[in-house]
Amino acid sequence: MTFSMEDSQNELEDGTPVAPAPKLSGDHIVLMTSSGDEALAYSYAFAQSVKLAVFETIVDASIEKAKPIPEALAQYGTFDMDEKLVKMQMGEIFVTKCSLTLQTDMLGTPEILWEHDRFDAQYEACRKYLEVGKRVEILDQRLAVLNDLYSFLQTQLEVKHSNKLEWIVIVLIVIEILLDLFHMSPFYTQRSVAVCALLLVAGGTTAFAKEFKPPKLWLRRGGKRLWRVALMTLLVLVAWRAPRAGPLLFAGGAGVVRSRPGQLLRSAPASRHLRQSRKARPMQQIWQILPLRERCWLLAGVCALLGASSLQLLAPPLLSRALMAAEKGTKVAQVHLLALVVFASLDDVLNFLLRSGAVTLFGYLAMLRCCWQLTLVTTLVIALLLLATRCYAEVRRATTAETQDAVAELSRVAEESLSGISTVRALGAEETHGRLFHEQNLRILEVQKRNSYALGAFCFGNASLSGLCRALGLACGGSWALSQKISAELLTQFLFYLDMVLRGAMDLGEDWPATMEAVGAGSTVLETLAHSEADGESDVEKGRFRALAHFTGEVTFDRVTFAYPMRPSRQVLQDVTIHCRSGEMTALVGTSGSGKSSLINLIQGFYSVQKGEVLVDGVPLEDLDPAWFRDQLGIVGQEPHFFRGTVGQNIAWGTEATKEEVIEAAKISQAHDFIQRLPGGYETQIGDGKLLSGGQRQRLAIARAILRDPPILVLDEPTSALDPSTSRLVSLALREAQWSRKRRQRRTLLVIAHRLSTVKDAEQIVVLDKGRVVERGTHEELMAREGPFWRMVTELS
Numbered sequence: 129m130t131f132s133m134e135d136s137q138n139e140l141e142d143g144t145p146v147a148p149a150p151k152l153s154g155d156h157i158v159l160m161t162s163s164g165d166e167a168l169a170y171s172y173a174f175a176q177s178v179k180l181a182v183f184e185t186i187v188d189a190s191i192e193k194a195k196p197i198p199e200a201l202a203q204y205g206t207f208d209m210d211e212k213l214v215k216m217q218m219g220e221i222f223v224t225k226c227s228l229t230l231q232t233d234m235l236g237t238p239e240i241l242w243e244h245d246r247f248d249a250q251y252e253a254c255r256k257y258l259e260v261g262k263r264v265e266i267l268d269q270r271l272a273v274l275n276d277l278y279s280f281l282q283t284q285l286e287v288k289h290s291n292k293l294e295w296i297v298i299v300l301i302v303i304e305i306l307l308d309l310f311h312m313s314p315f316y317t318q319r320s321v322a323v324c325a326l327l328l329v330a331g332g333t334t335a336f337a338k339e340f341k342p343p344k345l346w347l348r349r350g351g352k353r354l355w356r357v358a359l360m361t362l363l364v365l366v367a368w369r370a371p372r373a374g375p376l377l378f379a380g381g382a383g384v385v386r387s388r389p390g391q392l393l394r395s396a397p398a399s400r401h402l403r404q405s406r407k408a409r410p411m412q413q414i415w416q417i418l419p420l421r422e423r424c425w426l427l428a429g430v431c432a433l434l435g436a437s438s439l440q441l442l443a444p445p446l447l448s449r450a451l452m453a454a455e456k457g458t459k460v461a462q463v464h465l466l467a468l469v470v471f472a473s474l475d476d477v478l479n480f481l482l483r484s485g486a487v488t489l490f491g492y493l494a495m496l497r498c499c500w501q502l503t504l505v506t507t508l509v510i511a512l513l514l515l516a517t518r519c520y521a522e523v524r525r526a527t528t529a530e531t532q533d534a535v536a537e538l539s540r541v542a543e544e545s546l547s548g549i550s551t552v553r554a555l556g557a558e559e560t561h562g563r564l565f566h567e568q569n570l571r572i573l574e575v576q577k578r579n580s581y582a583l584g585a586f587c588f589g590n591a592s593l594s595g596l597c598r599a600l601g602l603a604c605g606g607s608w609a610l611s612q613k614i615s616a617e618l619l620t621q622f623l624f625y626l627d628m629v630l631r632g633a634m635d636l637g638e639d640w641p642a643t644m645e646a647v648g649a650g651s652t653v654l655e656t657l658a659h660s661e662a663d664g665e666s667d668v669e670k671g672r673f674r675a676l677a678h679f680t681g682e683v684t685f686d687r688v689t690f691a692y693p694m695r696p697s698r699q700v701l702q703d704v705t706i707h708c709r710s711g712e713m714t715a716l717v718g719t720s721g722s723g724k725s726s727l728i729n730l731i732q733g734f735y736s737v738q739k740g741e742v743l744v745d746g747v748p749l750e751d752l753d754p755a756w757f758r759d760q761l762g763i764v765g766q767e768p769h770f771f772r773g774t775v776g777q778n779i780a781w782g783t784e785a786t787k788e789e790v791i792e793a794a795k796i797s798q799a800h801d802f803i804q805r806l807p808g809g810y811e812t813q814i815g816d817g818k819l820l821s822g823g824q825r826q827r828l829a830i831a832r833a834i835l836r837d838p839p840i841l842v843l844d845e846p847t848s849a850l851d852p853s854t855s856r857l858v859s860l861a862l863r864e865a866q867w868s869r870k871r872r873q874r875r876t877l878l879v880i881a882h883r884l885s886t887v888k889d890a891e892q893i894v895v896l897d898k899g900r901v902v903e904r905g906t907h908e909e910l911m912a913r914e915g916p917f918w919r920m921v922t923e924l925s
């Protein structure tokens with residue numbers, strides 16, 4: 129391939145010869161130029177290509193390494209990879225992603241070419257020859273593939289881990305039951321128990337062999353794990369049907385010790401029960417011999433497991449609801465943060481409620497059934513224990529809230545100091561900021577100290593009360609046993625249950641604060657979600673919100689009085705009435721702080737008015753479907769925000785617009801010419817837009833807004849002075865933007881105007897002062913009146 133720069137000159141105008149045109153031929157690149165800038169343009173293009181090659185090699189290597197995974201998946205539907213290897217792969221992909229994300233900025237147009245665009249053609253031609261654009265695209269796609277793989281691996285790892293845990297729990301439970309069964313067999317001579325146990329093991333093993341496959345993405349196919357839940361339920365049933373508990377057997381043992389071994393089968397309640405159950409069917413026999421203690425723990429464990437399963441099934445929809453709410457523009461950060469708190473603690477909550485709660489409750493019931501008199505004696509101390517737990521939970525909750533506040537304040541102070549470090553230095557305020565930071569740290573320390581004292585007191589109280597309770601049970605029960613009021617078996621059994629209840633109560637104490645935190649956060653998340661639903665579709669469906677079929681774009685502020693929620697006592701708008709007619713331009717002018725932006729905030733529905741109404745086509749704003757109304761409204765702010773991407777992408781952001789439509793919008797907004805002069809035209813990367821001037825940014829934002837073709841366009845002009853020609857261009861852009869080509873009618877324009885050139889075109893100028901409308905009319909009318917507007921204009925000129 130050969131090409132030469134056609135626009136390169138071989139001699140200057142005065143006839144001085146210059147170096148021949150640079151040539152890129154096959155693998156040989158001939159660059160002969162006497163111009164330093166031109167050489168620089170080529171160097172940049174080559175440097176980019178080299179950089180790109182480095183990234184390509186890294187990504188190639190990563191893809192090569194990760195290749196066996198999709199291949200194994202395609203062939204076997206699964207892959208076998210140990211956890212360490214998966215983690216290493218994840219780490220590698222992450223490092224690649226980091227280095228690419230951090231360095232790809234270098235692939236943007238070099239800054240020098242923004243200033244000297246004479247060698248754009250050479251730069252672009254060289255880039256084209258080196259296929260930089262195409263390669264970046266391919267690199268992007270490969271990265272996306274790697275990214276997908278990365279997420280996939282992560283999910284796999286999590287699922288594998290949770291699967292492993294579940295299996296461990298299941299196996300432990302089965303072992304525990306089997307051990308109990310075999311432990312029982314000497315007392316229970318019939319072979320059927322052993323046979324049943326063997327049958328159970330055989331059945332379980334068959335099910336295991338049949339169903340167990342290497343980890344699947346069960347979150348996506350939750351049904352597949354149903355059999356495991358069924359197995360757990362079966363185990364619960366087995367445990368649940370056990371009529372008498374381990375303590376009975378334990379007590380039976382005590383009975384044997386007390387009497388003679390030969391009497392065991394006759395005297396111990398357990399053996400009596402077993403004798404009865406000889407006549408029962410094998411399955412019933414198994415149920416009957418399982419001890420109650422195991423039944424309680426099993427039930428609690430399985431409940432927790434089921435809870436965890438439901439949590440995992442629940443989490444994705446909850447998360448997607450949170451994200452949907454975020455998309456709808458609700459309190460994103462709050463929902464997100466709180467959702468994280470809930471997800472982090474929900475597992476604990478379910479465990480807590482199902483495990484500790486169940487153990488305490490069932491244990492207490494068993495105590496009552498065993499000996500209600502002894503239960504009454506110990507209940508008072510148990511109640512004290514629960515009360516202490518409750519008090520500690522309250523203290524923990526208060527200190528947690530206080531710690532969160534203090535940490536938030538600490539972060540705010542740190543963030544403010546760091547982001548404004550130059551101002552801090554310029555003002556010599558390092559010491560003040562240091563002191564503020566130190567004070568916040570001390571506040572956290574204080575709260576933590578209080579927390580530690582409370583914990584110490586709680587642990588002491590807890591241990592003492594537990595000891596007291598046991599001592600009371602033993603003393604009372606022991607004396608009753610000695611006086612033959614109750615049997616030794618019964619006492620042993622009772623003490624066993626008491627221990628269970630005390631342990632359950634202590635667990636409650638440990639888990640309660642986290643539960644309260646999660647419940648609090650969860651209710652806020654659900655409230656916010658409910659509120660966001662009330663804002664959106666559900667209410668549209670219910671018919672509360674309306675979407676207008678024939679929308680003209682008329683906006684009316686009808687006797688609006690408004691104060692910000694943060695400062696309810698200060699009315700920033702007082703009895704303001706403005707009628708923005710459909711297809712007309714209304715300019716809001718006034719001194720700083722007169723309430724112009726507040727009116728724009730109201731039309732966007734950010735706040736509710738205290739008095740009066742904001743009407744759109746005669747319908748109160750709050751009756752309109754917010755999502756629908758947002759589509760009817762285009763906003764161009766003072767400092768428009770741009771996303772990382774090209775000029776074209778930024779104009780078309782959020783739409784499916786074609787290139788032609790993008791160019792047309794840019795032409796209307798007077799942006800086309802300057803875009804074409806940019807190094808890469810519409811393909812120029814603009815980062816966050818900082819490389820563009822204020823006027824250029826404003827025109828791009830207007831292009832972006834008119835591409836969405838909203839019937840109402842709101843523009844907050846930049847206050848910073850634009851030079852006269854740019855100012856003229858922005859005004860022109862605005863005038864052009866008023867006409868909707870698609871709908872063949874004019875839009876309603878609402879402009880906060882700072883320049884005379886904008887105001888002149890307006891059909892209506894509204895002058896605000898201290899939150900009140902002091903004047904309104906056309907430019908000529910207001911100038912003729914020589915009132916506040918006239919004074920403003922003469923002051924400006």
Ligand SMILES: Nc1ncnc2c1ncn2[C@@H]1O[C@H](COP(=O)(O)OP(=O)(O)OP(=O)(O)O)[C@@H](O)[C@H]1O
Pocket residue numbers: 692693694695700718719720721722723724725726727
């Ligand atoms: N979020 C807020 N909370 C409380 N008060 C606010 C808030 N935003 C603005 N204000 C107050 O409301 C008043 C009107 O402010 P607004 O921003 O509407 O004025 P403006 O006319 O747009 O000013 P400018 O031309 O300087 O942007 C001001 O006194 C301001 O301090």
